[in-house]
Amino acid sequence: MAPSKKKHACSQPCVIPGGFTELPLQFSSDSSAQHRLYVKEHRVRAERSSHRPLDRTLFVLNVPPYCSEGVVKELFSQFGSVQSVELRDHPGSSQESGPKLSKVFKPAAKQGFKVGYVVFQDSSSLKEAKSHPHDEPLVVCTEQRPVRTGVQKWIQQYQQSFIQPDTLQQMVDSFMVEYDKRKEEVAERQRKEAEQQEEEDEGWVKVTRGPKGTKARPHSEAANKRALQKEIKKKKRKELMNFYTWQHRNTQKEHIAELRKKFEEDKQRIALLRAQRKFRPY
Incomplete structure (x- = not known):
């Protein structure tokens, strides 16, 4: 047992x-x-x-x-x-x-x-x-x-290393087709990112309808950071616009004051010329 x-x-x-x-x-x-x-x-x-x-x-x-x-x-x-x-x-x-x-x-x-x-x-x-x-x-x-092992394995690997030109051409063609497809996808993605960035710079937000049945994504730290940066950029742009408005208004005030000064000088000059006139017909 x-x-x-x-x-x-x-x-x-x-x-x-x-x-x-x-x-x-x-x-x-x-x-x-x-x-x-x-x-x-x-x-x-x-x-x-x-x-x-x-x-x-x-x-x-x-x-x-x-x-x-x-x-x-x-x-x-x-x-x-x-x-x-x-x-x-x-x-x-x-x-x-x-x-x-x-x-x-x-x-x-x-x-x-x-x-x-x-x-x-x-x-x-x-x-x-x-x-x-x-x-x-x-x-x-x-x-x-x-x-196979040893020398027989090396001979087998050497014989398998030779590839027919037609087979190699098919491999190259398929690889290039896949490469062109990936390149187009990358270009399309970059174009969409550029459009989105341009819309964000202009202050417009493009709203589109997502696929049916999709759920809203939770607010992540990265999303909150991007929203905060957008608000800061919008605030700076608003301050810059207000600064230009104030500068334009200030320039207008200075121009009006200069015109008034020239008007007063012209009035004094006319009064002086009238006082210096020697010919008095009556």
Whole structure:
């Protein structure tokens, strides 16, 4: 009875501190050395991405260099249908800024251990992968799925590096179409921002009807700051207009006073000329 209990204990999954489950990995069936993968359910609440659903994504650590995305997909397909596999040098968000580049235009991938995100079609597949027995290693290279290493891998990579001119032209054309589309979107956004800024400078506010069912946004600190700056700018503009009005009114007063002064001087000059007249006809 003792051996059966020991065998039953070894068939249980191995869970290490941190919530990771240890999965043994073996390159081939006749290989004596084993590798360890550490898997855990992906639970990053801050990442709101549809590419990595929280209930169907498995986070994998310590992926060896000879395991490509296709190999990882085949390894985890025994637990259920795999939707997608993503291998990265470091854990991070799946959102990439800029246009999506083809593998031809991307820099060469770093050779080394990677982290992976395996997305299953069903959440039960994720639970089955986490409950995989510790004494049943995952085999990488089989007769149905041969994996090349060493010189054979280098030769295969060298042969795959050559691309047909037609295929390359299609990649370039699709990239340029996407680039032009993004450029037009940026230009349209800049034009709208310029119009909005011009309306704010003139003191006009453009009111438009939003989409049906949208809720009003709460006042944030940034929105309050922008409103305060707008009020300060409007107050300064009003003070400047009042200053110009006062200056114009003051100039008019000075002009009237100068005209009155000249009128009085002319009256005195006329009176003096009349007093100095020598010819008196009567």
